[in-house]
Amino acid sequence: MDVSEYYPALLFLIVAVFIGGGLLVVAKPIRPDRPDDAKGSPYECGFNAFGDARRKFDVRFYRVAIFFIIFDIELAFTIPWAVSLRETGMASLIAMIAFLAVLVLGFAYEWKKKAFEWE
Template sequence: MYFLTEYYELYFYSFFILLVSSIILLLCYVITLKNAYTEKNYGYECGFDPFSDARNPFHVKFYLISIIFIIFDVEVAFFFPWSICIKELMFFGYYTMFLFLFILLIGFIYEWKKGALEWE
C-alpha cells in the first residue's frame, strides 16, 4: 500500500497524458476529411517524386557534402560540453580544443583546395 500512495501523482499524470493523447488522436481521426486522392498526403522529398523508382543515381557531390556536414556536426557536439566546463579545464582544455579545431581547419582547407566544395 505504501507503494501506491507514494507515487499517486506519477500515476495520475501518466493516466492524464494517455487520456489526453487518446482524445486528440480520436478527434483527429473523426474531424479530418476523407480524401480519395491519397497522393496529396505524401511528403515532398527533396525535389524528387515520391512515386518514381527509388534507384535513381545520385551525384557524388551529395555524398561529399554529407560527409563534410557530419564531420562539422561532430565538431559542434564536442563544443557544447567543452563550453560548459571550460573553467575547470584551464590550459589543458584550451590546448586540446584548439588542437582539435586546428586539425579540422587543416581538413577543411584540404577539402577546399581539392575542390570538394565546388559544384561542377
C-alpha cells in the first residue's frame, strides 16, 4: 500500500478543519452575545441540584446504557463492511449475515427477558 493513497483522506481532513475553523472565526464578531441568569441556570432537569452528586444510580440505567453502546458499536461495524462489500465477496456477506443473526437473537433474548423496560 502506497502512502499516496491516503492523500484524498488527508485533503478531506484539512478542508474540513479549515471550513470548521473559518466558520467559527467568521461567526465570532456577528453572533449575539447576551449572557443572562436564565442562560446560566440548570437546563437538563429544570431545577437546581440537590443531594450528593456521588450517589449511586439504579443498575437499570447502566444496563440500558450498555445495551445502547453495544448495539451502536455493532452497527458501526457494518458501515466499513458495506463499503468494501464488492472487494470482499460472498464470504463476507455470509459472515455479516451470521453476525447480524447473532445480534438479532441477542436483541430478542434481551427483549424477552424485559431487559429494556425501565420499570
